[in-house]
Amino acid sequence: MSIPLHLYLPIAGNSVNMLVILGLGGGVGLLSGIFGVGGGFLMTPLLIMFGIPPTVAAASDSNQIVGASTSGTLAHFRLGNVDFKMGLLLLAGGVAGGTVGVQIIKVLRQLGNADFLINVSYVLMLGIIGSYMFAESLQSLRKTQGRPHAHAPGVKKESLYGRAVKILPWQMEFKRSGVRLSVLMPLVLGVLVGILAAIMGVGGGFIMVPVMVYMLRMPMHVVVGTSLFQILFTCMNVTIMQAWRNHTVDFILALVLLIGSSIGAQLGAKLGKKLRGDQLKILLASLVLVVMVKMLYELLARPEVLLAYVGGH
Amino acid sequence: MKIGHFILFAAFCLFTVSTAAAQDVARMTAEPQAINIGALYNGTTLTAKGSLPADSEAIVRFMGTSCELHMKQRGKVGGIVWMNLDSITFKGAPSVCLVSSAVDLKRLEANGGASIRILRLSGLKGSVLIETSGGGHEDAFEEFLKLKQKEGLYREMFGNISYGSASEGQKTFLAEVPIPSRLSPGAYMVELDAVRNGEVIARAEQPVTVKLVGFPALLAGLAFGHSALYGILATIIALLAGLAIGLVFQGRGSH
Numbered sequence: 393m394s395i396p397l398h399l400y401l402p403i404a405g406n407s408v409n410m411l412v413i414l415g416l417g418g419g420v421g422l423l424s425g426i427f428g429v430g431g432g433f434l435m436t437p438l439l440i441m442f443g444i445p446p447t448v449a450a451a452s453d454s455n456q457i458v459g460a461s462t463s464g465t466l467a468h469f470r471l472g473n474v475d476f477k478m479g480l481l482l483l484a485g486g487v488a489g490g491t492v493g494v495q496i497i498k499v500l501r502q503l504g505n506a507d508f509l510i511n512v513s514y515v516l517m518l519g520i521i522g523s524y525m526f527a528e529s530l531q532s533l534r535k536t537q538g539r540p541h542a543h544a545p546g547v548k549k550e551s552l553y554g555r556a557v558k559i560l561p562w563q564m565e566f567k568r569s570g571v572r573l574s575v576l577m578p579l580v581l582g583v584l585v586g587i588l589a590a591i592m593g594v595g596g597g598f599i600m601v602p603v604m605v606y607m608l609r610m611p612m613h614v615v616v617g618t619s620l621f622q623i624l625f626t627c628m629n630v631t632i633m634q635a636w637r638n639h640t641v642d643f644i645l646a647l648v649l650l651i652g653s654s655i656g657a658q659l660g661a662k663l664g665k666k667l668r669g670d671q672l673k674i675l676l677a678s679l680v681l682v683v684m685v686k687m688l689y690e691l692l693a694r695p696e697v698l699l700a701y702v703g704g705h
Numbered sequence: 706m707k708i709g710h711f712i713l714f715a716a717f718c719l720f721t722v723s724t725a726a727a728q729d730v731a732r733m734t735a736e737p738q739a740i741n742i743g744a745l746y747n748g749t750t751l752t753a754k755g756s757l758p759a760d761s762e763a764i765v766r767f768m769g770t771s772c773e774l775h776m777k778q779r780g781k782v783g784g785i786v787w788m789n790l791d792s793i794t795f796k797g798a799p800s801v802c803l804v805s806s807a808v809d810l811k812r813l814e815a816n817g818g819a820s821i822r823i824l825r826l827s828g829l830k831g832s833v834l835i836e837t838s839g840g841g842h843e844d845a846f847e848e849f850l851k852l853k854q855k856e857g858l859y860r861e862m863f864g865n866i867s868y869g870s871a872s873e874g875q876k877t878f879l880a881e882v883p884i885p886s887r888l889s890p891g892a893y894m895v896e897l898d899a900v901r902n903g904e905v906i907a908r909a910e911q912p913v914t915v916k917l918v919g920f921p922a923l924l925a926g927l928a929f930g931h932s933a934l935y936g937i938l939a940t941i942i943a944l945l946a947g948l949a950i951g952l953v954f955q956g957r958g959s960h
């Protein structure tokens with residue numbers, strides 16, 4: 393007697409091989425656990441490749457990220473890597489920014505060529521963030537590896553940005569992150585990331601992680617845990633809205649994916665703990681650059697079919 | 706005498722016509738008449754059998770109901786990048802179109818006859834209405850066919866119809882049509898066209914119903930009938946599953 397490996401997905405209107413979906417979930421969950429990103433940018437195109445309609449792929453992915461980020465947040469919480477105060481402020485800003493972003497995208501679409509602007513800005517942003525992170529972490533890795541004399545004793549000169557941040561009002565101590573910042577910083581940055589995420593139609597982990605590292609000066613391990621905590625709430629909102637308004641959440645697909653991704657996220661969190669902050673950053677930078685190259689290729693290469701369904705990422 | 710000749714001639718004509726009419730008849734039954742999509746559904750095989758004139762070829766089509774599809778045309782912007790551009794709507798295209806024959810349809814079409822062309826996938830062009838928000842759509846139908854074929858919903862197959870022995874001008878046939886796993890509930894039609902010298906000489910058809918049963922039916926009912934509740938439940942279950950897996954790992958890690 394053979395074990396049935398296929399499951400019919402009633403909302404996607406297709407059947408899938410469970411092992412393939414578990415494997416996809418596991419792989420993307422692993423990255424999510426290591427880097428603190430939702431993984432929607434990877435999972436959605438992979439699901440489309442396996443015959444899931446784009447809108448169902450994107451919405452069901454949000455549903456599975458709820459499970460994966462719960463598991464990942466729990467793992468990082470135990471390791472002391474979640475700054476709840478910072479996460480909640482970023483989340484508040486992100487929700488406000490998301491609402492503004494949705495309105496902006498409506499206007500852009502009415503003006504025409506919005507998709508062009510979105511895709512080009514996406515490639516540029518990923519290219520700039522990825523290159524900067526890669527170069528910075530490579531430099532940092534070199535410093536810590538072979539040249540101890542490079543750390544010359546003396547007072548390090550504070551940057552203009554660092555001084556500007558200190559003069560902002562409503563300074564607050566973020567103990568878990570080990571930083572003192574104005575409440576306005578995470579709120580405003582949350583708004584900006586929320587706007588970008590809404591325009592680009594993604595969860596925003598890819599933008600949020602570099603923002604936390606470079607603008608909020610949070611340690612990389614805390615960034616990962618806090619990012620997952622924030623993604624959890626963003627995706628809860630998206631899942632409910634997509635199910636309610638568009639009927640595009642396939643729960644069976646999400647459940648199989650999340651079994652794989654939750655396990656992957658746990659393993660990822662443990663693997664991430666074994667890596668240093670610089671190593672994590674350089675790996676994430678590489679991933680960002682790979683996605684950028686993939687998007688650039690899609691923009692430049694002639695598509696197999698010159699038609700696309702409306703919706704999806 | 707003349708009247709007698711006329712009656713004899715009329716009787717002969719009537720006999721000839723009725724014999725030809727009897728021969729140019731196609732009969733078909735398709736099984737299953739209802740395709741039930743349960744949790745483990747992964748496509749099925751539809752069997753159509755019956756009889757058709759001995760000197761004709763059978764073309765069996767499994768057709769979905771006509772639908773309206775909204776898409777975006779992809780084109781080059783600034784001569785460099787490919788983007789989604791104008792909106793395009795396809796009206797009157799069947800959701801599924803699987804065409805089966807015993808011999809290659811290209812060969813049948815080459816023998817002449819507009820009917821074969823109409824029965825093929827390319828023949829849908831005449832019944833599909835294309836509306837665009839922007840400029841031209843010269844190749845839109847061909848791209849549409851490419852997309853549907855890639856999805857496995859439009860397909861031309863040959864060799865999956867076999868014939869039995871012929872008697873009294875009729876021969877039996879058996880068609881085995883692979884139904885894709887990507888199938889939506891609804892009404893479908895199995896059509897048999899008997900083709901001679903490139904023209905359809907007899908037709909038969911039978912409706913087939915596709916419906917969700919068991920857990921998929923329950924879930925689809927909840928998702929479309931109580932969507933807000935469905936979204937909240939999906940979120941809560943995902944949360945609990947994530948917590949449960951997290952706790953399992955905590956248990957293992959603590960030992």
